[in-house]
Structures are given as structure tokens and as C-alpha cells.
Amino acid sequence: MFYSKLFGKTKKxxxxxxxxxxxxxxxxxxxxxIASGIFEYLPLGKIVLSKxxxxxxxxxxxxxxxxxxxxxxxxxxxxxxxxxxxxVDVLFKIKSQWANEYALAPTHEETITPLAKxxxxxxxxxxxxxxHITAKFRDEKRAKSGILRGREFGMKDLYSFHKDKKDLxxxxxxxxxxxxxxxxxxxxxxxKITEASGGSFTKKFSHEFNVITPAGEVNLIYCExxxxxxNEEIANNxxxxxxxxxxxxxxxxxxxxxxxxxxxxxxxxxxKFIDKDGKEKxxxxxxxxxGTTRLMGTIVEINNDEKGIIWxxxxxxxxxxxxxxxxxxxxxxxxxxxxxxxxxxKNIEVLFDNREDVSAGEKFNDADLIGIPIRxxxxxKTGDKIEYKKRNNKEIKIIxxxxxxxxx
RNA sequence: CGGAGUGUAGUUCAGAGGCUAGAACGCAGCGUUCGGGACGCUGAGGUCGGCGGUUCAAGUCCGCCCACUCCGACCA
Numbered sequence: 001m002f003y004s005k006l007f008g009k010t011k012k013x014x015x016x017x018x019x020x021x022x023x024x025x026x027x028x029x030x031x032x033x034i035a036s037g038i039f040e041y042l043p044l045g046k047i048v049l050s051k052x053x054x055x056x057x058x059x060x061x062x063x064x065x066x067x068x069x070x071x072x073x074x075x076x077x078x079x080x081x082x083x084x085x086x087x088v089d090v091l092f093k094i095k096s097q098w099a100n101e102y103a104l105a106p107t108h109e110e111t112i113t114p115l116a117k118x119x120x121x122x123x124x125x126x127x128x129x130x131x132h133i134t135a136k137f138r139d140e141k142r143a144k145s146g147i148l149r150g151r152e153f154g155m156k157d158l159y160s161f162h163k164d165k166k167d168l169x170x171x172x173x174x175x176x177x178x179x180x181x182x183x184x185x186x187x188x189x190x191x192k193i194t195e196a197s198g199g200s201f202t203k204k205f206s207h208e209f210n211v212i213t214p215a216g217e218v219n220l221i222y223c224e225x226x227x228x229x230x231n232e233e234i235a236n237n238x239x240x241x242x243x244x245x246x247x248x249x250x251x252x253x254x255x256x257x258x259x260x261x262x263x264x265x266x267x268x269x270x271x272k273f274i275d276k277d278g279k280e281k282x283x284x285x286x287x288x289x290x291g292t293t294r295l296m297g298t299i300v301e302i303n304n305d306e307k308g309i310i311w312x313x314x315x316x317x318x319x320x321x322x323x324x325x326x327x328x329x330x331x332x333x334x335x336x337x338x339x340x341x342x343x344x345x346k347n348i349e350v351l352f353d354n355r356e357d358v359s360a361g362e363k364f365n366d367a368d369l370i371g372i373p374i375r376x377x378x379x380x381k382t383g384d385k386i387e388y389k390k391r392n393n394k395e396i397k398i399i400x401x402x403x404x405x406x407x408x
Numbered sequence: 409c410g411g412a413g414u415g416u417a418g419u420u421c422a423g424a425g426g427c428u429a430g431a432a433c434g435c436a437g438c439g440u441u442c443g444g445g446a447c448g449c450u451g452a453g454g455u456c457g458g459c460g461g462u463u464c465a466a467g468u469c470c471g472c473c474c475a476c477u478c479c480g481a482c483c484a
């Protein structure tokens with residue numbers, strides 16, 4: 001991609017932001033706010049989001065979850081059946097200009113359960129795991145922190161149906177492992193699996209996946225020596241019950257959340273199956289969410305410095321940020337375009353800053369702000385070679401094309 | 409939803425009753441530059457958030473509304 005053609009330019013300064021990720025993503029041209037809590041994703045942002053989704057899809061598929069696509073417009077009747085039309089305070093309600101009323105889906109139990117009901121007849125149809133990745137709508141009283149808490153946001157939600165509790169528990173553990181893999185691939189090393197309440201959703205406990213950062217909204221009580229962590233809302237310990245260490249308290253962002261739903265939704269929609277013993281039973285259901293857009297914001301919240309974003313390799317919009325300097329010199333221009341061509345022919349993702357009327361300093365600053373992992377420079381200084389620098393490292397090397405290919 | 413704040417050029421802001429509303433950055437053109445946000449000249453760009461009121465005269469004062477931001481409460 002030629003930077004000169006890229007839609008969405010960097011900005012020197014912006015106002016009205018309250019989190020680092022909001023500031024950097026806006027400034028670097030990844031997102032743009034259209035209204036409070038509502039964002040547009042520009043080309044760079046869309047690439048990152050798609051990469052996150054690709055990572056999630058792969059892990060979902062390996063735990064035998066199948067992808068579907070469900071609508072965001074939900075007929076009112078579905079939400080009345082679960083008694084949530086009036087009890088979910090963040091529910092967007094829409095009136096059709098004719099007669100019908102709809103909910104803008106904040107979650108999808110109300111559609112996945114009737115859908116599953118159409119195909120689950122026997123214990124042989126279980127377990128079943130379905131997921132999708134769509135926009136969710138929540139009428140938050142107050143949106144904040146950019147894409148960390150929006151009114152419309154991206155979410156992967158997975159729902160599983162099981163013949164009994166034991167089978168659910170088994171799958172629940174599988175999902176935990178898959179989630180940890182996803183977050184690790186996305187560059188989040190420190191994830192706290194946290195016990196939390198199920199909210200108004202279920203009386204059972206749930207588990208949150210939290211990333212500790214001052215930008216977070218939940219208060220986490222956790223042990224530094226072991227895995228123990230609880231949401232403050234249910235915590236009642238000062239010392240770790242496992243290793244007796246003093247517990248710490250810090251802000252955290254919840255990037256994922258998983259629930260044991262029991263049979264509540266299957267009962268609401270009268271979804272039953274015939275078990276081996278010939279008796280009708282309600283499947284036990286689990287649900288598992290990852291906020292994809294919130295995850296993107298969280299990654300930036302964790303991976304940045306005073307100059308800009310530092311994208312983890314797997315989800316960076318491009319692998320290489322190539323900068324051409326002295327481009328009015330024919331030879332240098334030729335060299336840099338040749339390098340761009342040779343790299344892209346090898347299917348390496350390159351963002352090429354080919355602007356001719358911009359100073360070197362501006363190009364460097366833009367590269368640091370955008371945060372692509374590897375920066376290459378072709379200039380009159382480099383001759384036939386290439387300057388190589390990683391975004392997260394100050395070391396600069398002058399290398400040949402072959403050496404470059406070995407490195408990446 | 410309570411409290412506070414802010415709305416003027418694409419962006420960040422100045423202007424606090426008076427003539428044709430300004431700056432910086434950005435954008436367009438020309439020229440000089442070219443390794444950490446270069447420089448000169450020229451130019452385009454504004455119903456001053458909206459509606460109503462006071463006044464000879466309103467970005468400027470008053471009222472209502474809207475939007476955005478922050479603090480709090482809330483949070484499948």
C-alpha cells in the first residue's frame with residue numbers, strides 16, 4: 001500500500017479523548033468518531049480488526065465451534081419470552097414505521113436458542129457450539145474511553161449446548177484455553193481469569209478475562225504470586241486463599257467473559273432433546289464473549305510509548321513500514337519502488353511511505369505513531385542497502401535484501 | 409440519569425457588544441529544501457452548534473434546545 005494513497009491521515013493533535021488508545025488510534029488514522037460511543041474504522045483500523053477476527057475464528061474452529069451469522073434486528077416477542085424486553089436497561093428498542101417493535105441486539109441468546117431448537121432433537125445432536133462475530137448495541141448511559149466502551153461495538157459470541165452439566169464444564173475449560181491462546185496471539189501476555197458475578201444474567205458465577213491497566217473500568221482483586229483473581233463486586237478476602245499472599249487491587253479491562261447459563265434460555269424457548277434414556281431434557285447452555293473492538297483498544301492501551309502505538313506482530317496492519325527518503329533522486333526512487341515491489345511479490349505486507357514533498361522527520365514520526373513492527377528506510381545514505389529498525393527497539397542495522405528476507 | 413465543562417476554518421485555538429471574524433497547523437500552487445513534524449511567497453477555506461429574545465448594532469448579553477467531553481451512578 002502506498003501511504004500517499006492511504007485513506008485516513010495522521011493528525012498532529014486531537015481533543016476530546018480520555019484514554020491512550022482513543023487518542024493514538026484516532027491520531028494515527030485507525031478510527032474516527034461519528035457520535036458518542038459510535039466509531040468508524042478506517043482502512044488501517046479495519047485491517048487490524050480483521051486480523052483479530054481471523055485469530056479468533058481459527059481458535060473457535062479448533063474447538064469445534066461453527067460460525068453462523070445472526071441478525072441485529074430482533075423481533076420484540078423474542079425478548080418478551082425471556083423477560084428481558086424490560087429488564088435489560090441497555091436495550092435499544094426500535095419502532096418500525098408500521099407496527100412492529102424490535103430490539104437492536106446487545107447479545108444473541110434470543111436468536112441462538114430458537115435457532116438451535118430447530119435442529120436439536122436428540123442427544124446425538126449434542127454438544128453443539130455456534131458463534132458469530134457481529135456488531136452489538138448497548139444503550140449505555142455514558143460511553144467512554146473511545147472503543148473501550150461504545151454503544152455499538154464488535155463482539156464474537158459463542159453459544160454451546162450440552163446434554164448435561166459435566167459436558168458443559170468440559171467445554172467451558174476448552175474455551176478458557178482457546179481464549180488464552182487468542183489473547184496471547186493478540187499480544188496480551190498478562191491475562192487474569194477472574195471470578196465475577198453473573199450479573200442479572202445468571203445467578204451462577206462467571207469468569208472474566210481481564211487485562212490490568214489504569215484505563216480499565218473494573219476493580220480487580222488479585223494475587224501476584226498465583227492465578228487467583230476476583231472482581232471486586234464479589235471479593236471478600238484480603239489475603240489469597242491459595243497462597244496466603246496479600247492481595248492487590250487494580251483497574252482492569254474486561255476483554256472476555258464466559259457464563260454457565262444453565263437451562264434458563266432453553267426453558268424460555270422450550271428447547272428440549274431426547275436423551276439416551278428416552279426422556280425429554282433441557283440442554284445446559286454456555287455463552288462466551290470476546291469484545292473484538294474493545295480487544296483492539298486494549299492492545300493499544302498496553303502496547304504504546306510516548307511516540308505512538310507498538311503493534312504486536314500478529315495484528316499489525318502491515319508487517320513493514322517502508323520509508324523512502326530523497327525520492328526526488330531518480331536512483332533512490334527506483335531503489336525504493338523496487339524494494340516495495342520485491343517485498344509485495346513475496347506476499348509481505350508493506351506500507352510504503354512514498355511521499356516526495358514531506359520531510360524525513362514527519363515520515364519518522366508518522367511511522368512511530370502508526371506502530372508497524374519493522375521500519376525500513378531507503379535513502380541516499382543507505383546506497384544499495386536497507387536500513388532496518390524494529391518499532392520496539394532502538395537498534396538500527398544496515399543490511400542487504402537477502403539479510404532482510406532472512407529476518408522476516 | 410445527577411453534577412460540571414466545552415461548542416468559532418479540515419485540526420488545535422484566539423476574539424468577551426462596534427466597521428470586512430483572526431492565528432498556527434493542515435490543504436492547493438510556485439520556488440528553495442530533504443535523516444526526527446523544514447523555509448519563503450501566493451491562494452482557497454466560516455450560515456461563529458441551532459432557534460428565539462434584548463439592542464441602532466450580537467461569536468460576544470439573555471432564554472430554550474441540541475451535540476460533545478469529564479466526574480459520579482449504572483453496566484449482558
